[in-house]
Amino acid sequence: xxxxxxxxxxxxxxxxxxxxxxxxxxxxxxxxxxxxxxxxxxxxxxxxxxxxxxxxxxxxxxxxxxxxxxxxxxxxxxxxxxxxxxxxxxxxxxxxxxxxxxxxxxxxxxxxxxxxxxxxxxxxxxxxxxxxxxxxxxxxxxxxxxxxxxxxxxxxxxxxxxxxxxxxxxxxxxxxxxxxxxxxxxxxxxxxxxxxxxxxxxxxxxxxxxxxx
Amino acid sequence: xxxxxxxxxxxxxxxxxxxxxxxxxxxxxxxxxxxxxxxxxxxxxxxxxxxxxxxxxxxxxxxxxxxxxxxxxxxxxxxxxxxxxxxxxxxxxxxxxxxxxxxxxxxxxxxxxxxxxxxxxxxxxxxxxxxxxxxxxxxxxxxxxxxxxxxxxxxxxxxxxxxxxxxxxxxxxxxxxxxxxxxxxxxxxxxxxxxxxxxxxxxxxxxxxxxxx
Amino acid sequence: xxxxxxxxxxxxxxxxxxxxxxxxxxxxxxxxxxxxxxxxxxxxxxxxxxxxxxxxxxxxxxxxxxxxxxxxxxxxxxxxxxxxxxxxxxxxxxxxxxxxxxxxxxxxxxxxxxxxxxxxxxxxxxxxxxxxxxxxxxxxxxxxxxxxxxxxxxxxxxxxxxxxxxxxxxxxxxxxxxxxxxxxxxxxxxxxxxxxxxxxxxxxxxxxxxxxxxxxx
Amino acid sequence: xxxxxxxxxxxxxxxxxxxxxxxxxxxxxxxxxxxxxxxxxxxxxxxxxxxxxxxxxxxxxxxxxxxxxxxxxxxxxxxxxxxxxxxxxxxxxxxxxxxxxxxxxxxxxxxxxxxxxxxxxxxxxxxxxxxxxxxxxxxxxxxxxxxxxxxxxxxxxxxxxxxxxxxxxxxxxxxxxxxxxxxxxxxxxxxxxxxxxxxxxxxxxxxxxxxxxxxxx
Numbered sequence: 001x002x003x004x005x006x007x008x009x010x011x012x013x014x015x016x017x018x019x020x021x022x023x024x025x026x027x028x029x030x031x032x033x034x035x036x037x038x039x040x041x042x043x044x045x046x047x048x049x050x051x052x053x054x055x056x057x058x059x060x061x062x063x064x065x066x067x068x069x070x071x072x073x074x075x076x077x078x079x080x081x082x083x084x085x086x087x088x089x090x091x092x093x094x095x096x097x098x099x100x101x102x103x104x105x106x107x108x109x110x111x112x113x114x115x116x117x118x119x120x121x122x123x124x125x126x127x128x129x130x131x132x133x134x135x136x137x138x139x140x141x142x143x144x145x146x147x148x149x150x151x152x153x154x155x156x157x158x159x160x161x162x163x164x165x166x167x168x169x170x171x172x173x174x175x176x177x178x179x180x181x182x183x184x185x186x187x188x189x190x191x192x193x194x195x196x197x198x199x200x201x202x203x204x205x206x207x208x209x210x211x212x213x
Numbered sequence: 214x215x216x217x218x219x220x221x222x223x224x225x226x227x228x229x230x231x232x233x234x235x236x237x238x239x240x241x242x243x244x245x246x247x248x249x250x251x252x253x254x255x256x257x258x259x260x261x262x263x264x265x266x267x268x269x270x271x272x273x274x275x276x277x278x279x280x281x282x283x284x285x286x287x288x289x290x291x292x293x294x295x296x297x298x299x300x301x302x303x304x305x306x307x308x309x310x311x312x313x314x315x316x317x318x319x320x321x322x323x324x325x326x327x328x329x330x331x332x333x334x335x336x337x338x339x340x341x342x343x344x345x346x347x348x349x350x351x352x353x354x355x356x357x358x359x360x361x362x363x364x365x366x367x368x369x370x371x372x373x374x375x376x377x378x379x380x381x382x383x384x385x386x387x388x389x390x391x392x393x394x395x396x397x398x399x400x401x402x403x404x405x406x407x408x409x410x411x412x413x414x415x416x417x418x419x420x421x422x423x424x425x426x
Numbered sequence: 427x428x429x430x431x432x433x434x435x436x437x438x439x440x441x442x443x444x445x446x447x448x449x450x451x452x453x454x455x456x457x458x459x460x461x462x463x464x465x466x467x468x469x470x471x472x473x474x475x476x477x478x479x480x481x482x483x484x485x486x487x488x489x490x491x492x493x494x495x496x497x498x499x500x501x502x503x504x505x506x507x508x509x510x511x512x513x514x515x516x517x518x519x520x521x522x523x524x525x526x527x528x529x530x531x532x533x534x535x536x537x538x539x540x541x542x543x544x545x546x547x548x549x550x551x552x553x554x555x556x557x558x559x560x561x562x563x564x565x566x567x568x569x570x571x572x573x574x575x576x577x578x579x580x581x582x583x584x585x586x587x588x589x590x591x592x593x594x595x596x597x598x599x600x601x602x603x604x605x606x607x608x609x610x611x612x613x614x615x616x617x618x619x620x621x622x623x624x625x626x627x628x629x630x631x632x633x634x635x636x637x638x639x640x641x642x643x
Numbered sequence: 644x645x646x647x648x649x650x651x652x653x654x655x656x657x658x659x660x661x662x663x664x665x666x667x668x669x670x671x672x673x674x675x676x677x678x679x680x681x682x683x684x685x686x687x688x689x690x691x692x693x694x695x696x697x698x699x700x701x702x703x704x705x706x707x708x709x710x711x712x713x714x715x716x717x718x719x720x721x722x723x724x725x726x727x728x729x730x731x732x733x734x735x736x737x738x739x740x741x742x743x744x745x746x747x748x749x750x751x752x753x754x755x756x757x758x759x760x761x762x763x764x765x766x767x768x769x770x771x772x773x774x775x776x777x778x779x780x781x782x783x784x785x786x787x788x789x790x791x792x793x794x795x796x797x798x799x800x801x802x803x804x805x806x807x808x809x810x811x812x813x814x815x816x817x818x819x820x821x822x823x824x825x826x827x828x829x830x831x832x833x834x835x836x837x838x839x840x841x842x843x844x845x846x847x848x849x850x851x852x853x854x855x856x857x858x859x860x
Contacts, residue, residue, distance in 0.1 A: 029519065351659045488655075
């Protein structure tokens with residue numbers, strides 16, 4: 001295997017930056033044409049790929065997992081034991097879920113997920129990450145002042161609640177299991193899943209409400 | 214004394230960035246008009262200030278100090294003991310020379326000056342700092358890989374020569390005293406000073422030559 | 427590498443700008459770039475090489491480029507470095523050599539393919555793990571100039587092992603397509619150990635760390 | 644403050660772009676800004692507040708703005724924060740209230756004034772210094788959120804005291820116009836202590852450190 005040279009790659013970056021159009025839309029369009037002419041991929045495949053992530057692979061998948069975990073104690077146990085395997089029961093495995101760990105909020109614990117070194121995210125189960133998750137401000141601050149960040153998201157963590165920040169440094173991805181809202185006894189898995197927000201599975205939302213159905 | 218609020222200042226920065234023209238030439242022109250109308254300074258004073266740093270206060274001052282130190286052993290001793298006082302003998306004291314330390318190159322020692330936290334520089338004796346000295350690349354690399362940086366400046370430091378990097382973290386400023394070139398016996402202070410380059414007093418030049426007069 | 431990407435704990439970035447109604451992509455080119463990223467790339471483009479190429483962007487480009495534009499530059503730099511694409515081809519969008527199209531994937535085919543991406547980074551190795559859950563450990567004092575996944579804020583700090591995950595592909599070598607798996611642990615640090623006594627007493631920051639990132643406390 | 648300004652040891656910035664024939668200013672507005680900086684500024688604008696205001700620039704602005712443009716923003720932010728200038732005045736260049744011009748300085752007057760700027764940051768204090776030349780010391784483990792002058796790369800590291808400079812104004816407090824002088828030392832670090840065993844054995848990095856930046860080794 002070749003040992004790639006970081007200095008050469010940095011120089012290629014600079015070279016390409018000065019030679020290619022600055023508008024990313026133009027560059028990506030050219031890349032697509034090139035990939036098609038080279039026989040790497042077809043337009044139809046790319047269309048379907050976009051469609052898959054626009055309509056099918058998104059936070060509703062994660063919400064279904066959470067709804068099921070709230071309603072089904074055995075599934076909950078399997079999810080906490082090995083989330084990567086458990087989500088396969090719903091057919092929701094996918095990109096970056098091969099090593100998945102569920103971490104659970106309680107009255108005295110709040111979990112928050114970040115990737116300080118890039119923007120690792122369990123795409124297969126939560127879809128495309130929201131821009132704030134990839135922002136320098138979130139990546140910089142989530143590990144240093146998680147309570148201040150949470151407050152900006154409207155989440156006020158009481159002093160006696162422990163905050164656990166998970167910095168996704170390896171291929172392990174983290175899924176926060178929020179607390180089941182009060183007043184949801186007898187709700188079906190589907191009804192429950194509708195209460196789950198994307199942010200609550202990352203940790204920037206905490207108190208879900210039954211009234212949000 | 215008021216305790217200034219960093220958060221408020223950061224917000225003022227953002228506010229001013231979004232409200233003022235992006236072209237610095239326009240902004241500085243407006244600031245000058247405002248300062249004049251407010252009775253803070255006159256155009257003539259500003260003209261003379263610029264003239265002072267364009268024509269009079271520059272690296273030639275430092276070079277005169279070095280030339281004298283090479284020619285005059287007693288001055289050399291006073292410079293090494295207390296550079297801030299010694300340069301007053303030539304009337305070359307000024308901005309950021311109130312706490313000045315001279316550090317001397319030898320066959321076995323090379324000195325290099327940087328300011329990693331901002332761009333501190335002994336203006337009064339070397340004039341306006343060159344743009345490379347203020348660059349992120351120089352500030353980042355001078356303390357981590359000084360030999361690689363020096364090589365980019367054409368200075369190849371032998372393995373058995375010690376490199377001393379001076380990071381100007383306090384109000385102390387550093388002046389490198391380069392080695393007197395060979396073949397300069399009997400040169401006058403003035404002749405000697407003409408051999409001294411700006412970079413040699415920062416440390417990004419080392420082997421000065423008699424032939425450069 | 428002590429690069430601009432290592433953002434954990436850095437100050438001065440202001441508030442987090444939230445997006446209320448974010449669905450998947452903000453613009454259509456981002457969606458195309460996302461899809462393309464699954465197909466374009468040299469055989470050496472591991473996830474770690476992909477990440478390292480982003481880390482090697484000029485720092486200002488790193489901070490100002492859109493997320494998917496960083497993907498673009500990572501992938502095209504890989505292709506140019508590998509000699510597969512030329513800068514002229516990237517500029518024009520015209521291939522110097524063409525090839526027949528592959529079979530297209532239907533939507534169902536895409537969904538099935540994506541399910542197949544659920545691959546673990548876990549690998550079996552013979553050596554037994556050095557550390558065990560409950561043990562106090564320290565992280566390495568020094569950074570590594572290439573690609574590595576120990577954030578600067580968590581270097582030279584003491585924490586306890588709260589989980590063991592078997593052995594996983596090592597990013598430091600996988601950047602050059604060599605898996606060299608090592609035991610992987612989750613290390614918990616008290617915020618006060620990372621940031622000092624002003625941090626909240628009951629904040630904890632967890633990272634996943636390979637065995638070579640750790641030393642005995 | 645762990646800000647973008649703390650650049651020592653950061654990687655990914657590429658080569659140093661040299662200027663062969665640099666005299667004093669690259670453009671005339673830079674020259675005007677330099678001159679203005681000696682006159683415009685609130686009574687609280689110490690050198691340290693001036694520096695801290697630059698540190699508080701948005702990180703991208705910090706990396707992309709011209710040196711003298713950072714001076715501009717530091718000074719006008721000070722004036723706006725102090726309530727002396729309004730953003731409207733800065734935009735228009737028209738003063739809301741005017742005042743008669745002060746006496747002008749001739750070139751000779753400027754040169755004399757600049758000579759007068761040769762002021763030491765040294766102050767007398769009663770306490771004796773804790774450390775002495777030749778002693779091994781450690782730097783503080785943690786950063787400080789406000790203005791401070793211990794670079795991150797030199798935190799939590801061991802070095803020896805190679806010079807004592809008397810007591811000097813402390814930047815951490817002088818940012819708020821409080822001098823609170825402390826003993827100042829030069830600390831020498833082996834490059835290998837800062838960067839690890841791959842650094843050259845005979846490279847040394849020296850910083851000037853106030854007494855509160857140090858602890859016993």
